[in-house]
Amino acid sequence: MPSPPPGGGQELGGDTMDLLRFATIGSVDDGKSTLIGRLLFDTRQLFDDQVDAISVASERRGLGEVDLSFVTDGLRAEREQGITIDVAYRYAATPHRKFVIADCPGHLQYTRNMATGASTADLALVLVDAGAGLREQSRRHICISALLGVDQLVVCANKMDLMEWDKSAYQKIVDQMGALAHTLGLASCTVIPISALNGDNVVERSDAAPWYDGPTVLDSLESAQAGGWASQHGLRQGNGGRLPVQWVLRQPGGGRSYAGMVNGGPFRTGDPVIVLPQGQYTTVRSIETADGPIPRAEVGLSISLNLTDDIDISRGDLISSLEEPPTVTDNFEATVCWFHDRPLRAGDRLKLKHTTRVTPVVVESVEGIFDVNALELQVASELSENDIGVVRLRTATPLALDTYKVDRITGSFVLIDEITIATVAAGMVGPPRLQS
Amino acid sequence: MDTAATLASRPVVPAGPSSGRAGQPNASVTALVRPFGRPLGHLDLLESLAIFIIREVAAESERPVLLFSGGKDSAVLLHLAAKAFKPGKIPFPVLHVDTGHNFPEVLDYRDAQVEALGARLIVAKVQDSIDQGRVADPGPVASRNRLQTTTLLDAINQHRFDAAFGGARRDEDKARAKERVLSFRDSFGQWDPKRQRPELWQLYQGSVRPGEHLRAFPLSDFTELDVWQYIRREQIALPSIYFAHERAVLARDGLLLAVSEWVSPAGNEVVENATVRYRTVGDATLTGAVRSEAATIDDIIHEVSASRISERGATRGDDRFSETAMEDRKREGYF
Numbered sequence: 001m002p003s004p005p006p007g008g009g010q011e012l013g014g015d016t017m018d019l020l021r022f023a024t025i026g027s028v029d030d031g032k033s034t035l036i037g038r039l040l041f042d043t044r045q046l047f048d049d050q051v052d053a054i055s056v057a058s059e060r061r062g063l064g065e066v067d068l069s070f071v072t073d074g075l076r077a078e079r080e081q082g083i084t085i086d087v088a089y090r091y092a093a094t095p096h097r098k099f100v101i102a103d104c105p106g107h108l109q110y111t112r113n114m115a116t117g118a119s120t121a122d123l124a125l126v127l128v129d130a131g132a133g134l135r136e137q138s139r140r141h142i143c144i145s146a147l148l149g150v151d152q153l154v155v156c157a158n159k160m161d162l163m164e165w166d167k168s169a170y171q172k173i174v175d176q177m178g179a180l181a182h183t184l185g186l187a188s189c190t191v192i193p194i195s196a197l198n199g200d201n202v203v204e205r206s207d208a209a210p211w212y213d214g215p216t217v218l219d220s221l222e223s224a225q226a227g228g229w230a231s232q233h234g235l236r237q238g239n240g241g242r243l244p245v246q247w248v249l250r251q252p253g254g255g256r257s258y259a260g261m262v263n264g265g266p267f268r269t270g271d272p273v274i275v276l277p278q279g280q281y282t283t284v285r286s287i288e289t290a291d292g293p294i295p296r297a298e299v300g301l302s303i304s305l306n307l308t309d310d311i312d313i314s315r316g317d318l319i320s321s322l323e324e325p326p327t328v329t330d331n332f333e334a335t336v337c338w339f340h341d342r343p344l345r346a347g348d349r350l351k352l353k354h355t356t357r358v359t360p361v362v363v364e365s366v367e368g369i370f371d372v373n374a375l376e377l378q379v380a381s382e383l384s385e386n387d388i389g390v391v392r393l394r395t396a397t398p399l400a401l402d403t404y405k406v407d408r409i410t411g412s413f414v415l416i417d418e419i420t421i422a423t424v425a426a427g428m429v430g431p432p433r434l435q436s
Numbered sequence: 437m438d439t440a441a442t443l444a445s446r447p448v449v450p451a452g453p454s455s456g457r458a459g460q461p462n463a464s465v466t467a468l469v470r471p472f473g474r475p476l477g478h479l480d481l482l483e484s485l486a487i488f489i490i491r492e493v494a495a496e497s498e499r500p501v502l503l504f505s506g507g508k509d510s511a512v513l514l515h516l517a518a519k520a521f522k523p524g525k526i527p528f529p530v531l532h533v534d535t536g537h538n539f540p541e542v543l544d545y546r547d548a549q550v551e552a553l554g555a556r557l558i559v560a561k562v563q564d565s566i567d568q569g570r571v572a573d574p575g576p577v578a579s580r581n582r583l584q585t586t587t588l589l590d591a592i593n594q595h596r597f598d599a600a601f602g603g604a605r606r607d608e609d610k611a612r613a614k615e616r617v618l619s620f621r622d623s624f625g626q627w628d629p630k631r632q633r634p635e636l637w638q639l640y641q642g643s644v645r646p647g648e649h650l651r652a653f654p655l656s657d658f659t660e661l662d663v664w665q666y667i668r669r670e671q672i673a674l675p676s677i678y679f680a681h682e683r684a685v686l687a688r689d690g691l692l693l694a695v696s697e698w699v700s701p702a703g704n705e706v707v708e709n710a711t712v713r714y715r716t717v718g719d720a721t722l723t724g725a726v727r728s729e730a731a732t733i734d735d736i737i738h739e740v741s742a743s744r745i746s747e748r749g750a751t752r753g754d755d756r757f758s759e760t761a762m763e764d765r766k767r768e769g770y771f
Contacts, residue, residue: 019478076763077630086632088613089606091659098478100657112634116616119636246491252523259520261488261638290519300476302487302520315495339634353639356492414639421643426636 017093020226022154023102023117025145026127027137031158033084034067035127035196036103039217042203045092085110087117094222106137111144111386112339115426118145119412123152123224125217130157130169130193134176136373143372146184147335147388147433148426149408153181153189154220161195165208183375190220239402240321241265241273241297242410244355245313249288249304257288257304258313260356263409264402265321267305268296275311276318276400277328282309316357318400318410326400326410333392335370335404335432338383340417340424344391345382350424351416352395355409358416360396367391370432377432390431404428479666483516486654489617489640490520490601493652496642497599500528500652501558501592503771504550506542507717508674509603509655511549512663515672516654517601518553529556531600533588535580536563537698537720545675560591579722585770589625592649599642599650602771607659611763617656623647625769651771660715661740668733677714680731685710691724 024032040046057067077085084105092099102117118124124145128134142153155177163169170193181189192201193209194217200206203218215223242264249257267273271284286306287297297303305319313319320326338344344363352361367390368377383389404411415425476484494500502517504510517526530550550557562580565587566573574580592600606613616635621627633641642650658666667674684695686705692712693699698721701707712725713736730736762770 017478019481085630086614088610089657090613091607091657093659093661098659098662113632116634116636120638246488247495247521249521249524259491261484290522298476300481300484302484302491353641356495408637412637412639414634414636414641416641416643421645423634423636423641426634 017096017098018226019098019100020123020221020224021100021102021121022123022125022221022224023087023104023114023121023145023150024125024127025104025106025114025118025138025141027106027129027135027141030106030127030129030132030135030138031196032106032127033088033103035125035156035158035194035202035217036090036101037067038196038199038202039101040090040092042199043092043094043218045090086113094218097222097226099221104141106141108137108140108386111337112426114141115144115148115337115339118148118150119426121145121148121150122226123154123221124150125221126153126155127158127196128155128173128177130160130163130173133172134180139180140372142180143184143375144337144388146186147337147370147428149404149433151185151187152224153177153186154217154224155189155191156194156196156217157191158194158196160193160209161198161200165193167209167211170209170212188224190215192217192220239264239406240323240325241267241271241299242321242326242402242407243267243303243305243319244357244410245315245317245319246356247315248313251288251306255306256313257286257306258317258319259302259304260319261302262297262299264299264407265323266296266298267303267321269293272322273305273307273319274322274325275313276320276326277398278311278313278317279328280309280311281322282307282311284308316355318355320400326402326407328398328400330395330398331364331392332399332401332429333367333390333431334413334427334429335388335390336383336415336425336427337388338385338425340422341385343382343384344389344425349418351418352393352413352427353416354399354401354413357397357399359399361415362394364392364394388432393427401429403430403433405430405433479662479669482655482658482662483519483666485638485657486513486516487520488638489652489654490517492640493599493601493618493642493650494520494527496640497644497650499595499597500599500601501531501595501597502526502528502555502601503588503603504530504532504546504557505603505717506532506546506675507603508663508667508678509605509658511672511674512658512666513601513603513655514549514553514555515670526553526555528601529558531558531560531591531595531597533584533591534559534561534563535584535719536561537580537696539675539677539694539714539717539720541677542675542717545673549673558591558595560587562587565590579719581719581722582765582770584719585625585765585768588771589769592625597649598644599652601652601654603655604653604771605658605660605663606653606656609762611766615653615656615766617653618642619651619653620644621649621651621769625649627651627766627769629763629767661737664733664737664740668737675717677717678736680711680713680728680735682709683712683725684708685712685725691722692726693722693724694720696720 088103090101104114104117157170157173174191193212194201201216243260245258245260247259249259285308286293288304346365348363369380370388371378402410411429413427414423417424562583565571571583571586616632618640685692686701686707713728730739
């Protein structure tokens with residue numbers, strides 16, 4: 001029996017559900033879009049007219065059954081080719097949790113789109129074809145998402161129906177994933193035998209695999225740690241508050257307050273803070289919101305800070321608590337995922353956007369390419385499209401940086417081509433983020 | 437409900453990575469539990485991210501504008517823009533692309549909202565595009581939905597806007613579900629869904645060259661239900677047509693259309709007085725009403741929670757032209 005429709009007319013969770021962002025990753029044709037279609041269908045998140053529309057579209061393409069992957073593959077070209085080109089965002093809710101789902105493409109050439117989806121995920125849902133085992137492309141995506149800081153993994157051993165629910169096919173993936181998860185230092189990794197096509201162990205527990213008594217996919221998603229992809233690492237490391245300044249607000253009667261989103265840890269009225277990169281000390285006089293002042297601002301909240309001293313602060317500066325403040329530097333090592341078809345080489349000049357600051361940057365050196373199979377750095381002098389490598393960068397203005405391992409906001413940046421103004425790389429401050 | 441306590445006590449069921457056995461608790465995961473404070477709810481997070489996006493785009497673009505239709509999503513967008521810059525005023529104008537096929541209640545509402553916020557209103561009229569020969573006149577009663585694109589792009593060119601905020605949500609349509617928060621438009625106003633900019637973390641990269649512009653969608657992650665819950669929490673005023681009222685309607689192409697100067701019964705069509713409300717606000721010639729007794733926001737939230745038909749499916753004729761009607765219009769430069 002499918003679950004009742006969302007709330008059945010009763011409102012779900014009121015105004016205070018928590019929010020889990022997850023990305024579906026894995027190789028092409030392992031069934032990612034079908035799984036999301038199944039998950040939405042079985043939790044009755046799809047409206048009747050949407051189901052009708054995908055039935056008609058499936059029939060027009062001569063498909064015998066309703067192709068649930070059409071739920072997320074919404075572009076004309078995707079439906080023609082039966083592939084996912086770009087991330088589709090879908091939304092679902094259970095009584096106390098709202099889900100933002102980024103269904104990512106599996107093809108190597110769309111790695112930039114996969115990284116887009118994974119960069120804000122709390123959890124990665126990995127699809128593995130149980131018959132084929134863990135393919136190189138899946139392994140690559142797991143590594144990229146781990147590098148991006150996604151450390152909760154739910155692995156679906158899919159197409160178990162085609163394997164006649166043979167436990168050894170499942171066990172093989174469990175063993176492969178166990179080793180990989182350990183090497184990548186993931187916080188959690190659950191492997192679930194499923195059939196996305198038929199819905200086994202997706203929302204409803206299946207009788208087909210009596211040897212499996214673990215959670216369904218939905219169980220795993222409901223029990224995973226939600227609470228803000230950007231803050232979890234900061235919280236775990238216990239570093240202090242950071243506020244990259246977005247905008248200066250003039251307060252009535254004279255003063256100014258500095259608007260931005262709180263990151264790394266909360267701010268409280270009276271907190272001593274340092275303004276970076278200038279390095280000036282002051283104190284939080286008040287925390288302002290559009291709904292009035294608040295004594296304490298949690299991570300993830302957009303606020304503005306009113307400070308006790310009159311300091312020259314503008315967009316791009318960072319207000320930090322004194323507890324383990326970021327490092328100010330114009331020369332640093334970083335891990336980058338390169339998206340451009342022209343290779344990245346030492347001497348290249350680009351623009352860099354870090355928090356709310358854009359600055360010219362030069363590539364001092366390319367240290368090597370990160371081999372996602374061996375999980376080690378190999379000597380190289382340039383990065384080609386979709387390579388992950390380590391580079392040394394020098395910026396025109398000093399930046400207030402944390403390593404990415406400590407903070408996904410103050411430890412990340414993008415590189416921008418000066419001529420085409422396209423975003424050409426995702427960057428993470430420090431060496432590749434792996435535990436071991 | 438104390439969400440922090442729930443988080444702490446929620447069972448964690450990861451497989452031990454090394455044991456490879458599902459269902460074993462993993463001690464390392466408990467370290468992820470927030471050590472302090474009360475986590476923010478989904479509406480707090482959605483609001484905060486939307487404000488962040490509005491401030492980023494306002495800071496990085498030279499001449500931003502906010503697209504306002506008078507519908508509930510643009511009402512939420514305008515409210516968020518006001519919150520982002522409070523106690524200051526919204527530092528950009530508001531643009532209404534006027535099809536000329538309006539619900540009078542919506543125009544009254546538009547003017548009242550803009551005046552209350554002290555914002556500057558620009559109205560770009562589809563009728564002017566027709567009069568100037570920019571688009572062919574489809575006739576007085578035909579839909580002007582698709583003509584809006586020309587009027588919108590002309591207004592963007594004329595005012596040299598380099599960023600336009602819109603209230604579109606990703607749950608509305610399968611093409612919108614693919615679109616970035618900052619969506620790049622070339623000098624012809626076109627969207628190329630196969631070549632979207634990577635959009636990592638919250639590093640919204642909004643640079644454009646002369647003649648190009650961005651569309652910015654701060655409500656991307658809101659669902660229809662989130663919008664209603666947010667309207668309730670923030671007590672945002674809406675046009676009266678969103679609430680149940682008596683209206684003369686007729687059924688056409690599966691839509692319940694209001695009888696107006698542009699819509700009158702043809703052939704066997706029968707006019708009836710029904711109790712209806714609107715789920716979306718658009719061109720009056722192809723925006724359908726739904727039968728509803730929902731007179732309050734709570735009633736509407738109850739109704740939306742139970743609905744089996746999507747918001748646009750129930751009410752929008754403009755999405756019915758083809759399987760990829762929204763993608764096709766967006767490629768041309770539509771909202």
